[in-house]
Amino acid sequence: MTRLENKVAIITGAANGIGKEEAILFAKNGAKVVVTDIDEEKLTETIELIKKDSGQAISIKHDVSLEDDWKKVISITENEFGKLDILVNNAAILSRNGLADTSLEEFEKIQSVNNLGTFLGMKFGADLIKKTAHGGSIINTSSGSGLVGSPGSTAYHASKGAVRLMTKSAAMELAKYFIRVNSIHPGVIETAMSGAKNGDHPLKDKIPWPEFGKPIDVAYGALYLASDESRYVTGSELVIDGGYTA
Ligand code: NAI
Secondary structure, rough: OOOOOOOOOEEEEEOOOOHHHHHHHHHHOOEEEEEEEHHHHHHHHHHHHHHHOOHHHHHHOOOOOHHHHHHHHHHHHHHHOOOEEEEEEEEOOOOOOOOOOOOOOHHHHHHHHOOOOHHHHHHHHHHHHHHHOEEEEEEEEHHHHHHHOOOHHHHHHHHHHHHHHHHHHHHHHHHHHHHEEEEEEEOOOOOOOOOEEEOOOOOOHHOOOOOOOOOHHHHHHHHHHHHHHHHOOOOOOEEEOOOOOO
């Protein structure tokens, strides 16, 4: 038996980076996956990779900051697969601007994707889990930036700190429905967002581990939190950062 057999999972921001790797790993472990992103073209690649491996998946164009888009994703998931067990709120955007250089519009944009997007996902995702499954797992992607500060990226830190505490509040609220809610805190992972490659990144000297993380390192953490192996884990923070915030 595979670790996510008979489970249905929604993964946002699954066209690239960490979300893409999570979708592929979840499908390999038996989940039926609904992959969503604003980047429709790259989402096709994720679907092709899953189907090549005989996995089951559908893709939906989805802006996580829009309530109507969430309603569409939830309704398609229910019609297509009949239920929801797992939701990974992964989509996000980064800004490296500090306090003085962050405009009101930029601050609001970051909150609307990273913070509001996660809130809407939990709200509508939890409703469908309650209605169609016997408990479930919601995994919110925070960051090392949701645990400690660093110069610059004020708006991004604000959003990831909010994700961390929303997770704990929702975990307490949803425990009675056997819905677990946990956050993942990646450090520097080699993706387009971090821009880390060839051993170069502004935080390089602060990370004890001699290499940056890879998307699969985060995906394995998400797999544990998605599976029944973590059945008594809720409101927790899974840090995957090579010792950066230790
Ligand atoms: P990425 O930039 O490679 O992928 C993010 C995906 O989100 C993209 O496919 C993008 O199209 C999608 N997206 C952006 N705005 C969207 C919206 N409004 N609606 C739907 N989809 C949208 O980023 P990466 O590195 O894979 O990050 C994944 C998650 O991990 C994010 O939550 C990020 O904040 C977090 N993280 C990443 C770290 C890293 O070093 N890469 C470190 C700490 C946290």
